[in-house]
Amino acid sequence: MTKNVLILGASGSIARIVVQNLLAQVGADITKLTLLVRHPQKLAGLDLANRGVQVVQADVLNTDHLATIMAGQSLVYGNLYGADLGQQAASVVKAMHQAQVRRLIWISANGVYGEIPGAYGRWNQAMLGSTLTAYADATKVVEASQLDYTLIRPAWFQDEPEVDYEMTFKGEAFKGTEISRQSVADLVEKLIHDPEQLIGESVGISKPNTAGPAPRWYS
Structure with a gap:
């Protein structure tokens, strides 16, 4: 089924991988790919010369403008961050209801x-601090949204060129300490292509056999 996909925060490190991988599918499985960013120059290096790709400069906190952008979209993938992430999530949810778009894929964080x-939980809390609070605030908003959401809670990112991950679900202890950006992008792409998967789930994602007090690259 062809679909229109809106990516919020399209210049983020995970979103850029997703965009790069989806570009070849615009005009086939994907009818239109809309990339929302605050700073379009951060998309430099991506080949966006496709009439099915639209770059929109906007602020997600402008709810009415966001709802206009969302009109006609099949699903929304949110790759946002910031101290006001809870407010951003509230604006996204409100705009989706206004635009009558139901499917949301949202990047959260491990530890919310x-x-x-154990030790990794304490290390993660100390390292993320108020950032973890912001992700937790946004997670609560998404869970209360009455949308068809999937929350993705990644471990700490690394850049190995691999797709290798396992998932845990809300109510289960998180496994592992790290995850490749390619792996997170792979899960996002699977949900874009088959949006009936994992509806209403909050999914932890990490590389198998990486348990420890901190990611192995941390010193």
Whole structure:
């Protein structure tokens, strides 16, 4: 089924991989790909010369403008960050309801439920601090949204050229300490192509066999 896909925060490190991988499919499985960014220059290096690709400069906190952009979209993938992430999530949810778009894929963070046991949980909390609070605020908004959402809670990112991951679900202890950006992008792309998967789920994602007090690259 062809679809229109809106990516919020399209210049983010995960979103750029997703965009790069989806570009070849615009005009086939994807009818239109809309990339929302605050700074379009951050998309430099991506080949966006496709009539099915639209770059929109906008602020997600402008709810009415955002709802206009969302009109006719099949699904929304949010790759946002910031101290006001809870407010951003609230604006996205409100705009989706206004535009009558139901499917949302949202990047959160590991630790938003206090679901990481042991030393790594303490390290993660200390390292993320108020950033984790912002992700937790946004997670609560998405979970209360009555939308068809999937929350993705990645471990700490690394850049190995691999797709290798396992998932945990809300209520389960988080596994692992790290995850490749390629792996997170792979899960996002699977949900874009088959949006009936994992509706209403909050999914932790990490590389198998990476348990420890901190990611192995941390010193």
